[in-house]
Amino acid sequence: AQSVTQPDIHITVSEGASLELRCNYSYGATPYLFWYVQSPGQGLQLLLKYFSGDTLVQGIKGFEAEFKRSQSSFNLRKPSVHWSDAAEYFCAVGSPANTGKLIFGQGTTLQVKP
Amino acid sequence: EAGVTQFPSHSVIEKGQTVTLRCDPISGHDNLYWYRRVMGKEIKFLLHFVKESKQDESGMPNNRFLAERTGGTYSTLKVQPAELEDSGVYFCASSQDHTFWGNTGELFFGEGSRLTVL
Numbered sequence A: 001a002q003s004v005t006q007p008d009i010h011i012t013v014s015e016g017a018s019l020e021l022r023c024n025y026s027y028g029a030t031p032y033l034f035w036y037v038q039s040p041g042q043g044l045q046l047l048l049k050y051f052s053g054d055t056l057v058q059g060i061k062g063f064e065a066e067f068k069r070s071q072s073s074f075n076l077r078k079p080s081v082h083w084s085d086a087a088e089y090f091c092a093v094g095s096p097a098n099t100g101k102l103i104f105g106q107g108t109t110l111q112v113k114p
Numbered sequence B: 001e002a003g004v005t006q007f008p009s010h011s012v013i014e015k016g017q018t019v020t021l022r023c024d025p026i027s028g029h030d031n032l033y034w035y036r037r038v039m040g041k042e043i044k045f046l047l048h049f050v051k052e053s054k055q056d057e058s059g060m061p062n063n064r065f066l067a068e069r070t071g072g073t074y075s076t077l078k079v080q081p082a083e084l085e086d087s088g089v090y091f092c093a094s095s096q097d098h099t100f101w102g103n104t105g106e107l108f109f110g111e112g113s114r115l116t117v118l
Helices: none
Strands: A004-005 A011-014 A019-021 A025-026 A033-039 A044-050 A057-059 A064-068 A073-078 A087-092 A103-104 A109-112 B005-007 B010-013 B017-023 B031-037 B043-050 B054-057 B064-068 B075-079 B087-095 B113-117
Touching: A011 A019, A019 A044, A019 A109, A025 A073, A025 B010, A033 A064, A033 A073, A033 A109, A033 B005, A044 A064, A044 A073, A073 A087, A103 B043, B005 B087, B010 B017, B017 B113, B031 B075, B043 B064
Parallel strands: A011 A109, B010 B113
Antiparallel strands: A004 A025, A019 A073, A033 A044, A033 A087, A057 A064, A064 A073, A087 A103, A087 A109, B005 B017, B017 B075, B031 B043, B031 B087, B043 B054, B064 B075, B087 B113
16 A cells, blocks of 8 residues: 655754755555645645656745655655745645545644744 | 645644535646645645546545535545644645646645644
8 A cells, every 4th residue: 555654753953054854655656745834824836746757856935846766755845945934735646547636744843043 | 827726824723523624626627636644744645636636535534524626626635523633734736637747747735724623
């Protein structure tokens, strides 16, 4: 069965520092991978997605993620974090049924120190 | 363009009572999904509508949950009778695509309805 693991429940970084959020997936075929963010009082917003092609994917708000098949990972990165990036981040994999069903990780809460 | 709208934003009820959550998808989106996040756990799929038809309801926890989408527009999710373990945040999402991962592959989520069962 497909599953997604986000090993870090909570991460704190200083403003301006770099960020990497980890995501590992278990999947039997070519995965469809997503990162969503939920800011306080907001819905889930799609940051970026990987379907195929270039394994380094650029997203909104200066985020990028790299798909590494050998490590079953899809880590999210940002070179310089802003205070407004404080939010909860979710990694997800799309089910192979091709219907829009997503399997989510547990989420990582990012706190940004001034 | 309005996004996905959910109502109420927060509901507090006692065990055994009934609650109905509503979701208004983005206009023109045939696909509508319900997801749930129980405290401290991952967001889990509940079910998927295509227009008014239930495409996949494999995630519905038990028969205390009833989802409807009459007319293929807004959807309701009723919990009757509510139990303590039903507490959590219920998310609704919608999308336009029918063959999903080959197209834009984006679900648009609402802010969620927080349900607290006492």
